[in-house]
Amino acid sequence: MATVVIQGLAPRTERIRSMPQLVLGWVLVIPLVFFVVHGTPSFESTANQTANAGPLSGLVSNGRNSGFIGSVLIPGVAYSIVMWLLLTNARRIFQIALQMKLLTLLATLTICSAAWSQDPFRSAYNGGFYLIETLFAYYLVAKLDSSEIRSLIMMAGLVTAVVGLAMVFLTPQFSVLHSARDGISWTGLFTDRTSTGKAMVFFLSPALVFVGKEFRYRRMAYILLLAFLAFMAHAATARVILVLYIAFMAAISLYTRFGRRSSVIIAAVFALLGAAIICAGFLVLPQLLNALGRNATLSGRTVIWGLVLQSIAKRPLLGYGFYAFWQGFKGESARIILGANWVFGYAHNGILEIWLQVGLVGVALFFVTLLQACRDAWSCLRRGCPPGVQWYIGIIALTVLYNVDESTVLWPIDLLSVLYLVACTGLAMTARRIRQIDAIEAMYK
DSSP states (O other): OOOOOOTTSSOOOSOOOOHHHHHHHHHHHHHHHHHHTTTOOGGGBOTTTSTTOOTTHHHHHTOBOOOHIIIIIHHHHHHHHHHHHHHHTHHHHHHHHHHSHHHHHHHHHHHHGGGTOSSHHHHHHHHHHHHHHHHHHHHHHHHSOHHHHHHHHHHHHHHHHHHHHHHHHHOHHHHEEEETTTEEEEOTTSSSHHHHHHHHHHHHGGGGSOOGGGOOHHHHHHHHHHHHHHHHTTOHHHHHHHHHHHHHHHHHHHHHHHHHHHHHHHHHHHHHHHHHHHHHHHHTHHHHHHHTTOOTTTTTHHHHHHHHHHHHHHSTTTTTOTTOSOOSSSTHHHHHHHHHTSOOSSOSSHHHHHHHHHHHHHHHHHHHHHHHHHHHHHHHHHTTOOHHHHHHHHHHHHHHHHTTTSOOSSOSSOHHHHHHHHHHHHHHHHHHHHHHHHHHHHHTO
């Protein structure tokens, strides 16, 4: 039987360090860091105004201080880079947009929701930003292979961590939060501790792919630095999900190393151990939640979910318009904020948030993209996917885990939303090449 290798399936073995590639990498770090802080770094926000806000705290609360640097220069540079890259690679991006029909349709839906939105301009405006994010994700997959994207994300993570750590000591008035429940939280470039912990986990994800040769001193230093900052943010969800992500990536490593049959046995053993731990956990659940700074209502989240469902029932099919529901003490969001007795700007659940914004139609589209990504991930795993593709699978797992009580998808100006798009697109491209290989190899049997 002849073996056919299609270019692009395997990662590049040589490390090209040409000046244009290095320049491109550092140029790309600028919009990535801009996206990860949601366009509002902590030094642009009014003190304590966004401590409990959502993923787009600066935009929701209008906490951005006026000024040329924060309002014009930084966004202008970031989006100039993105638009230049999109325009110079328009043909390839357009081809991928046609291939990834559902993701493209979901991005288009955010703009179209202006037609029924309770704030049409806000939906169209932010929908445009989300469409740009989607095209930017297509660009990353078109221009870089999976291992190069991993390296790029780690570069952005290192910049974010080092700058944030410097700010903790040099400008603590912007980068350190104090609260009676959580004590002192290091937030660095972020406006709240939840966003800090979430970003550190996603930035850690490419470094936690279990490939022995890649665990060198610099990578270990990177892991320790970001894990330390995630811990100092005092974000309980980040700590739990980081442990679950490490376990998930270890399971993938076992599967690729020992094969399907051996890994099933190993997985069964771990499943039994996990079941025993879960059963024991229920016995000490109150003490466990208390240790994590939570209670039986998950710090009020179950109350919020009930109130959100009541709002969803009023406009279930199409929602209230993309990024148009949360308007503080105005409209339907006021009822939820007053009912929960807590000022916040998102539903604390990814699926409920999508439902509020673009209705059941948007939820259905998102679930189809998620199921498609899971199917593509399985196709890649069966053929022994390289580390970069394993990371794509890890991003899908992180997305599922984080959207239980947070939200990391379908947000404008958000790196975590970009990473989900990158993972879906990268898995689809890889799975398509695998199917091409299988078809060609079948011809030679």
